[in-house]
Amino acid sequence: MKIVLAPDSFKESMSATEAVAAMRAGVLEVIPDAECVGVPMADGGEGTVDAVVDALHGQHVEAEVFDPLGRPINARYGYIPLRQLAVIEMAAASGLELIPPDQRDVLRASTFGVGQLIRSALDRGAEELLIGLGGSATNDGGAGMLTALGASFVGADGTPLAPGGAALRHLDRIDVSGLDPRLEHIRIHVASDVTAPLLGSTGASAVFGPQKGATPADVEILESALTQLATVTSTTLGKTSPQRRGAGAAGGLGFALVEFLGAESKPGVDEVAETVGLERALRGAAWVFTGEGSVDAQTVMGKTPFGVAQTAGRTGARVVIFAGRVAPDASVLLEHGVERLVAITAEGTPIEQALREGAQSLTRATADFCRHIIG
Incomplete structure (x- = not known):
């Protein structure tokens, strides 16, 4: 049997x-x-790296990255050499649990560390990424991640914006010419159970912002910031889908991964099931x-x-x-x-x-x- x-x-x-x-x-x-x-199984959240590494006989890799507030930490991801597959939980670098409750600041929290993990995986030879979205401390629309990978988010005065979602209110243009060229040849799979769009009453800021410490005033700031991000993204790429299901996952990281990096997004457990x-x-x-x-x-x-x-x-x-x-x-x-x-x-x-x-x-x-x- x-x-x-x-x-x-x-x-x-x-x-x-x-x-x-x-x-x-x-x-x-x-x-x-x-x-x-x-x-071993997971749904894209906590435990995804361990489940996939164990199921596929991979290894754990540590990388020094920045936490959501820009402080250096060691974060772990999984790597399966035979498949050149890296498995990343965004919360390992940009998770809410990394920041004590009295220090949380969703207005300036950044996904820069997620981009650093992706870059580490590329350096290791990854040709495929599985990224689990969940447990984020961030609401920056993935701007921090893209910055770590070589993009530039610039204000009207021509200077790069400060980290965090709030700064995106002042976004004037996005320069993607410096994005790591290896990203053009890599497949990215996003595992997430969040179906929220980027904007609106069911979007990233309104639904998940308060869970990360955002006040009603903060939510208004972040909604305005992500709206500006969507507008400038449309100008930059010639298209954008801020209302796509899942665009609001991990404070809009889902939006950036799909729009800028061409990621494929599926429900977390389906993505993990297919991977293992x-x-x-x-x-x-x-x-x-x-x-x-x-x-x-x-x-x-x-x-x-x-x-x-x-x-x-x-x-x-x-x-x-x-x-x-x-x-x-x-x-x-x-x-x-x-x-x-x-x-x-x-x-x-x-x-x-x-x-x-x-x-x-x-x-x-x-x-x-x-x-x-x-x-």
């Missing part, structure tokens, strides 16, 4: 790779001759076990277990989702190709204990379900 093990990480308890190991132990305890195929070859792994499988820390009705909005279930639906594999917490409204997943939802932690278990014992609980729950399979 072939069983594919394709979980996401169980946040604060175990990585996706550790979850695969825990599931494998449970399966082999009950079905010793089972063919277990591990495919999930559908290929599912061929001939009787079951696929997936999961993450918590599942509820929102899981159908593009979270990893839902994406795995959708892929499995094309191969005939039966789907089981394991989770530390299964909310009552998660039953909607049973209408989308999921056969069983399994809570690995007993009701009422203290959260600290549940996190500490996550791997053991997942092994036990997997073994119990396998007894049901053969029983």
Whole structure:
């Protein structure tokens, strides 16, 4: 019997790779001759680098970059030499969690560090990039990233603008002649669950700005700045699509990657699934076990277990989702190709204990379900 093990990480308890190991132990305890195929998964957010590196036997690379406020830090990305593929989480360089709450400044936070990671990957020989968008501290429309890659954002007085989204209100022209020429020959895939456009009441500034510390006045400044960015981009490139779904991801980084660098954008879990070859792994499988820390009705909005279930639906594999917490409204997943939802932690278990014992609980729950399979 072939069983594919394709979980996401169980946040604060175990990585996706550790979850695969825990599931494998449970399966082999009950079905010793089972063919277990591990495919660590992610949805483009935290854990994407680790999942892809582990699934494709890659390596981790460290690079010195600037954090959102321009301070030097070491950031990590993944590299798969056999495919010349680099995997980058933008939050590693420009993430909200890098800045203490009392120091956050969304008006001047920059994605410059993301551009530095891309340049490092190019130096390493990458011909393909997978960039996960999520957890950003920034709202600069990707201007910082493009600046690190050689573009210039210039004000009416002819001087380069200061870093950050607010400065873009004064943008007069964008000079792309200095962009790294290697970017013309590289494929960029963007993994993001955010469908927000760049501008408007459902856009980057209005929806996500407050989550990064923006006041109502700050949101107005940032909306004006990104509007100016879209206007000058249209003049520079002869086209622009600020209302495209996902353009507002990571404070507009999604906009810059697609418009200036020709990136292809897909829902995060679909992009990761394609990168790690999930559908290929599912061929001939009787079951696929997936999961993450918590599942509820929102899981159908593009979270990893839902994406795995959708892929499995094309191969005939039966789907089981394991989770530390299964909310009552998660039953909607049973209408989308999921056969069983399994809570690995007993009701009422203290959260600290549940996190500490996550791997053991997942092994036990997997073994119990396998007894049901053969029983």
